[in-house]
Amino acid sequence: MPVTVTTMMMVVVVVVVMVMVIIAMMLMMMVVVVVVVVVVMVMVMVMVMMVLVGDGDGGGGDDSDGDDEDNNDMEDGSGGGGGSDNDDDGDGDGDDGSSGDGDGDDDGDGDGCGDNGDSGGDGGDEYEDDDEDGGGGGSDDDDGDGNGDGDGDDDGDGDGCGDNGDSDGDGGDEDEDDDEDGGGRGSDDDSDDDDGDGNGDGDGDDGGDDGGGNGDGDDDCDGDGGGDDGDGDDDDEDDDNDDDDDEDDDSGGGDGDDGDGDYDDDGGGGGFDDDDDDDDNDDDDDEDDGNGDDDDDDDDDDSGGGGDDDDDSGGVGDDDSGGGDDGGGGVGDGGDGDDGDDDVDDGGDCGGDDDGDDDDDHHHHHHHHDVAQCSLRSLYINTLLPWIKLTKLNMKKSQLSASVFLFVLILSFSVSWATFSSLVDGTPWPDSGKLISCVHSNSNNVTTISQLIFTPVNASFLPIWQAHVQNIKFLKPSTRKPSVIVTPVEETLIQTTLYCAKKHGYEIRIRSGGHDFEALSYSADVPFVMIDFTKMRSVDVDVINRSAWAQTGAVLGDLYYSISQKTDTLYFPGGVCPTVGLGGYLSGGGYGNLIRKYGTAADNILDFRVIDVNGNILDRKSMGEDLFWAIRGGGASSFGIVLAWKLRLVPVPEIVTVFILNKTLEQRATEIFHKYQYVAPTIDRNLHIRTQVFGEYIRNTTKKTIRIMFEGIYQGTKDTLLPLLDENFPELGVTREICEEIKSIQSTLVFWGLPSSTPIEILTNRSAIDKLNNKVKSDYVRTPIPISGLRKIWRKFFENDESALLMINPFGGKMADFVETETPYPHRAGVLYQVLETVNFFGQTSDMTPTSLQRIAWLRSLEKLLTPYVSKNPREAYANYVDLDFGVGNSNYEEASVWGERYWKRDNFKKLIGIKAKIDPENFFRHPQSIPVFSTSLSDM
Incomplete structure (x- = not known):
């Protein structure tokens, strides 16, 4: 059929209309986003205005006189807990009888607390509180006077208000605790909160300054791969109402684990219930009173009892979950009390009646609310009742300091923006409220727990996540981040986190050092909890028995430094990068400069303590030899959560000798490396010679060459080394002048690229090394590569822009003494050397720029070029240098x-x-x- 002009015009019109429709839809989406932002800002302003012009009611919907009746008898003008601290002294006490507002959700994070419970204006600023405010998280429930005395939750009601519990203002400050408050969220110095002094119980952060994760396993600072721990249950859903949960724990009441380190049914801990009703209470079908007993004599259903992780308050304590005796003293009409779980859900988050829940009707039919829902509810209430509230205005509240107003405004906007940005940057976070409530309910010390768990609404969340992302290509916004970060200081929190993650459908990732080549220890495409072992990094060296216990959060630098403080004649046969975490490194095998003399790091593991999938803590005796075999090279992340390792320390001489020299093609580098392939794996096992291959321009020319760096360490003096090299490898040309005699601890500095005179304390500084930005692959060579093959490899390097590197570590020696099945790590007898192939993305904004993609393509072409020269059937690779290019299928x-x-x-x-x-x-x-x-x-x- 011929195409007429009319037909063509109709086609054009249709196309134009379709384009206009598409454009209109896009504009509508943009308008929706703008409207959302405007609504959030309006909600923020309304909440701020309510702080300024609140109705004067006491917590829990009481009137402004703070008594137990709603008669609005405003004789003295003192609020009962919902008012603000109008003397601006930060102590939470009003200067004329009005109580500080330390409670109430004035930071917009939905937790019901006045931003970590201080009433002095800084809100605790995420445990880095350096001001002088009171730590009060609401009214002092000891005397009923409604005065925020700064001690946070001193009545034991588990409302979670008054985070950090200190009255000196630093709030426990998350690893920067330089005060004397102990960092507890409201716990005093005798752990019973009876003294009301707000000075914390001293159990603050005893850990270190950074952390690492299972799955790093990188021996040489070039990254690693030991992917980290697994995940949640078999589905990808958050089973919020998992009524078919078959957990069979008869623990009943109490407020946490029974302390024996398992998930048994011996009770005694307020741990886990057995009634399959998702509430973690006893098997009473009625709504529990939250006290862990079998009766419902407390009318406040589930408002604060231990062992409760359902939709209610989840706190540990008595009646009211909202931060004070009357339900928390919220901002606005009736108790914005916190439910004690640091989440953005359920009980006490949106104000209402004096029971601290969400419903304003005292019936305790709890429902989860996120930040947006909570804000909308507040907006609704405050829109209907603003003029009524204005008529009740206590004029003294106009004295609220500008600094408090400004802080509330900024913090509220920050929380709203954190929620909004989590959607626009491609990394949405599911509601983690139930999981956090579960952890709180099953923990003995809720106040301390609250300082160790972080969600995206916490200011510290992103810095903690970023701190140990050792490969900066994963710092891009699109990298999927955890729903919750847990930074434990003791083992029971890890057990509780595991239990709650399983219960609520979350996967688990474990981070020890963060050198994971594929980010498996801190990123996933499913909802997950990241356990960051930063604060569990202690090392205990036993010189007499030649062993050391090291926690999973320790890095190699921590281990080496601790050994050096006790002895110069013992060491551990580990890698040379001090920031690599022990968790992934050890469980993936681990190699280093002593591999030819003492084998892999995993060969020198004597014992370890691991939490299995059922929450039991096992050692070598109780786990059996199968699991002990599997984790020493098979990757702990597939089997459990390793807490600590017992390691064999090996003897070393007081003096070792190191040397470094370079050879280029013009200095016969090809022939020397060809000889190296025969010598390095067979020479005296006290000598280890690592090589690195670079492609670079000859200085002041446009011509490229190959430079090979030879780095040697000998377990002895130069007087013994030089004759050995003269006899076996004279072509290398090592002279006395380039040899340096130092201690073993100093050799780690040299192989790290630092002078041997560098203070060894730097080994414990995890920020002392630049982060990686690369893609890596690994191979094992069993037959020497001929000179013709080496020249092909060199020509391939000439195609690269100086971003590539080969690193070669020789095997032989002790490695030839083991059969392949000694541990899961099979690369032993017959292997001449291991090869690490890498390209760097330095100078690029990501690994997705055209230049970066070109470099990745080059690396894959190098991998193909090496095929004839490396191991076959299978082509072997190092498990700690995880490479998702191999595939991820595992259904069969x-x-x-x-x-x-x-x-x-x-x-x-x-x-x-x-x-x-x-x-x-x-x-x-x-x-x-x-x-x-x-x-x-x-x-x-």
Whole structure:
């Protein structure tokens, strides 16, 4: 049919209309976003105005005189807990009888607390409180006078107000606790809060300044790969109403774990219920009174009892969850009390009646509310009743300091923006309220717990997450972040977090050092909780028994430094990058400068303590030899959460000798490296010579060359080393002048690229090294590469823009003494050396720029070029240098073997699968390349 002009015009009109419709839809979406922002700002302003012009009512909907009746007899003008501190002295006490507002959700984070409970204006600023305000989180419930005395939650009601509990103003300050308050959220110095002094119980942060994660495993600061711990249950949903939960814990009441380190049913801890009703209380079908007993004599259903993680307050304490005896003293009409769980949900978040819940009707039918819902509810109330409230205005509140007003405004906007930005940057966070409530309800010390758990609405959330992302290419906004970060200081919090993550459908990731090459220890495409071991990094060295216990949060630098403080003749055969965390490094195998003399790091593990999927803490004796075998090279993240490691310390001489020299193509580098392949794996096992290969321009020319750096360490003096090299490797040309005799601890500095005279304390400084920005691959060579092959590799380097690197570590020696099945790490007898191949993205804004993508393509082409020269059937790779390019399929053995046999070889991989099926049959601990669970038997594989 011929195309007429009319037909063409109709087509054009249709196309134009479609384009206009699309544009209109896009504009509408933009308008919606703008409207959301405007609404949020309006809500913020309304909440701020309510702080200024509140109705004077006491907490829990009481009238302005703070008594127990709503008669509005404003004789003295003193609010009962909802008022503001009008003397501006930061003590939470009004200067004329009116109480400080320390409670009430004046920061917009939905927790019902006056931003960590202080009433002095700075709001505790996320545990970095350096002012002099009171730590009060509401009215003093000891005397009923409604005066915020600065001690936070001193009545034990578990409302969570008065975070940090200190009255000197620093709020426990998250690893920067330089005061004497102990960092407790409202707990005093005798842990019973009876003294009301607000001085904390001294149990603040005893950990270190940074952290690391299982799955880092990077021996040389170039990154690593040991992906971290698995995830939640088998589905990707947040089973908020998991009525079919079959947890069989008969613990009943109490306020936390029974202290024996397991999830048994011996009670005594307010831990986990057995009634399958998702409330963590006893099996009483009625609404529980929150006290952990079997009766409902407390009319405030579930408002504060231990062991409760449902939609209510979840605090640990008595009746009212809202921060004071009358329900929390909220901002506005009737008690904006906190439910004690630091989340943005349920009880006490939106104000209302004096029971501290969300419903204003005293019936305690609790419902979860996020920040936006809570703000909308407040906006609704404040829109209907503003003139009524103005008629009740206590004029003295006009004396509220400008600094308090400004702080509330800024903080409220920050919280709103954090919620909004979490959506626009591609990393939405699910509501974590139930999980946090669960953790609070099953913890003995709620006030301390609140300082160790962070969600995106906390100012410290992003800095904590970013602090140990060692590969900066993952710092981009699109990287998926955890829903919750937990920074434990003791083991029971980890057990509780595991239990609650399973219960509410979250996966788990464990971060020790953060050198994970694929970010598996701190990022996932599913809702997950990240346990950051930053604060669990202690090392205990036993010189007599030649061993050391080191917590998972310790890095290699912590371990080496601790050893050096006790002895110069013992060391650990680990890697040379001091910021690598022990968790991933050890569980993936681990190699270093002593590998030819003492084997891998995993070969020198004597014991470890691990939490299994059921929450039990096991050691070598109780776990059995199968699990002990699996975790020493098979990756702990597939089997459990390792808490601490017992390591064998090996003897070293007081003096070791190091040397570094470079050879270029013009200095016969090709021939020397060819000889190196024969010498390095077979020479005296006291000598380890690492090499690094670079492509670079000859100085002041446009011609490229290859430079090979030879870095040697000898366990002895130069007088013994030089004759050894003269006999076996004279081509290298090592002279006495380039040899340096130092201690073993100093050799780590040298291989890290620092002068040996550098103070060794730097080894414990996790920020002393630049972060990585690269992509890596690994190989093992079993046959020397011929000169012709080396020249092909050099030519490939000439195509690169100086961003590439090869790092070679020779094996042989002790490694040849082990069979492949000694541990899951199979790369032993017959391996000449390991190769790390990497490209860097320095100078690029991300790994997705055209230049970065070009470099990645170059790396993959190098990988292809190396195929004839590296191991085959399978082509072996190092599990700690995790590479998702291999694939992530694990629904059957054929899929999983593509990457699994490369890391562990066939026999070891099959054995790991069998152990996984016994230890974690439901595959809770999982990630894209974790050990899988199959329904078919191993004999069918």
